[in-house]
Amino acid sequence: MQFNFKRNFSIHRSTSVSMASSSQQEPHPLLYPYNDNDSLPAVDDKSNDGGDAPQVRIEAIPHYLALDASASISSLYVLIKLTAPPTSEFRQDLRHAPIDLVIVLDSSECSFDDSYMAHIKEALHFVIQNLGPFDRLSIVSFANQARRILPLRAMNNRGRKAAAAAAESIVVEGGSGNPAEGLKQGSRVLEERPYNDNPYASIILLSHTQQAWPICEKHLRFPIHAFGIGRDHDAVAMHAASDKSKGSYMFLKSYGAVLGAISSCIGGLFSVVAQDLCVTVAVTSPIEIKEAYTGGFKRVKSRKNSQVTIYAGDFYADQKKEFVVRIAIPRLFRENIDEFGKAPLVNIVCLYNDVVTQLSVVVKCPLLELDRPTATFLREMLEILRRIGTLERYKAGGRAYMLSTISSLKFQKATTRGDRLQKEFTTREKAFDECEAAPKKATKMKDSFIIDGNRIENWMVYKL
CATH class of the missing domain: 2.60.40.1510 (ntegrin, alpha v. Chain A, domain 3)
Structure with a gap:
């Protein structure tokens, strides 16, 4: 599903860490729990029938x-x-498992791209429009500090409006970014969910800055899909976070690739079975x-x-x-x-x-x-040993018998070895059946030759 979003974004630069909207005027996140998430809507019992x-x-x-x-x-x-299984094997109403998603994004000033916030907002609106009413979304923005600007909201009409307003409220902040603090707050959103959880939860991390603080392993409980953008991001730290959380790490050369990368990631999250x-x-x-x-x-x-x-x-x-x-x-x-x-x-x-x-x-x-055959392979080997036991036997036919056996085993084809003609691979009986069924259309010809001192009859059928 493709979503075209066209909007003129204005980029607001500020050296302070104050937020622009009322949703960002929250007290310090350590002072209160993240327990104001939307509850999940009721699910039809038929959708839980796994038969x-x-x-x-x-x-x-x-x-x-x-x-x-x-x-x-x-x-x-x-x-x-x-x-x-592919998604085509599921019923139409079961093809998308509901997800809880937290997007943690870098709002610190970017040194190589003045339009990066416009690309970030474009990707956010794409996610908002493509999540369903059973999916929930939260947004965390970080620079020196991290703030949850959108609680975990169900993406119904009301939730989409709240999410779109939160996305538009994000402004560029001064100072350096702190991805570790962003991941900490993003993890808290999922860990402190008070209502029944969606079966699958994940974090998307977008960052273009170096990691100055260590990432705590206890904040890697959920899969982190990390997008390192530009030349200045901390590839080692972001890869380590995604690797330990069993997520994924992606390198984007510029912010222009964010929308395509996010859409691909969302498609993957929708296909978790x-x-x-x-x-x-x-x-x-x-x-x-x-x-x-x-x-x-x-x-x-x-x-x-x-x-x-x-x-x-x-x-x-x-x-x-x-x-x-x-x-x-x-x-x-x-x-x-x-x-x-x-x-x-x-x-x-x-x-x-x-x-x-x-x-x-x-x-x-x-x-x-x-x-586990008990005799077949031993019998083959014993027969070969018997035929090459002496120089005379080896010259008389042992060598040919051995090479014929090797050819049979190497290409898994039946061959004639000495006086041993494997019946299931001959055309003799088939020739008789065809000649009896259509005597006027086929003529059988008999030929004979000698192998290892034994006369072998070869029946062939030539169609007229």
Whole structure:
């Protein structure tokens, strides 16, 4: 959805930290709690029915599909793929999970762009117009100090008017910026919410100044999407804040790119479908989990190396996340093989909160099994060894048999090896069927040749 906002903005420069509107004439924020937020409107019970809501998909792929029953392996890698459903799979009324959003913006004087406040206000009006009545917005402005200029307001008609007035009231202030104080006040807005919270909350930080004060980790509870603008912003501090809060960091060369970047970020926040997703991978005894490769995501492994839990955070619609688990299979695992030559390997369960239906969801991946043939591969090797056991046998046909076997395994194709002609890959029976069905349209021709001292008949069908 695109929003075109055209307005002549007047930029007010001031060396004082006094605010221009009555909404900014609040006492010092430490003197009162942020408990004046709008309550959430009532939600239709039908929207909480998760019966037809799509779920995150899980797939487990081992890098070996089969392993001889008598063999052990110290490193078998299993790829775990998680895929969030697209928004098109949701009902129309469930495609947007309500969010609580706090925008923390830098109102200190900018040294490289005189029009930066106009771009900031344009982005604010875009956000205001695109949030829905179930979404809530708060605005915090900071220079040397930080002020909440808009409490958390529902973006209905009344809330949009209040937010637009607050956005227009922002003025440029003298002195340097203090992003740490801005984040502190923005976090308080979300932490001190007195009413039922929206299922997803986030902070957008816009700054063009250096970070002079350390950012306290307790203010990184909610995802921070940090936009560092221009050459003077503190990239290290903003990246650290977004990284620790599991948000994102974006670098913008100029304020002219703010609107496009904010619109992209809002689109991403609207597409969050799963929150606090964790994946538990468990193996059957005596298999052991040696390592889990999860990137920056937290993982916890059990003491007996039989289970690992991966905390994958939030999921956006259509998003894919992949993890790799390395396991070890001992020889004793042979006793777990069932009558079909399969052995249980990995059991995977995914748990998350559906932010659309506001329900807890459990998704189980089909049990991953490994083919453990007890004789097939040994029989192949024994046959090769028999045919190349002596120099005479090697020259007589052993070498050809071995190379034919290699060709079969390398490209996963059936081949003729000596007197062994694999029936399922021949055309002999098919030729008979076609000739019987249409004797006038086909002629069968019989040919024979000798391989390794054995006569092989080859049936081919030529269409007339």
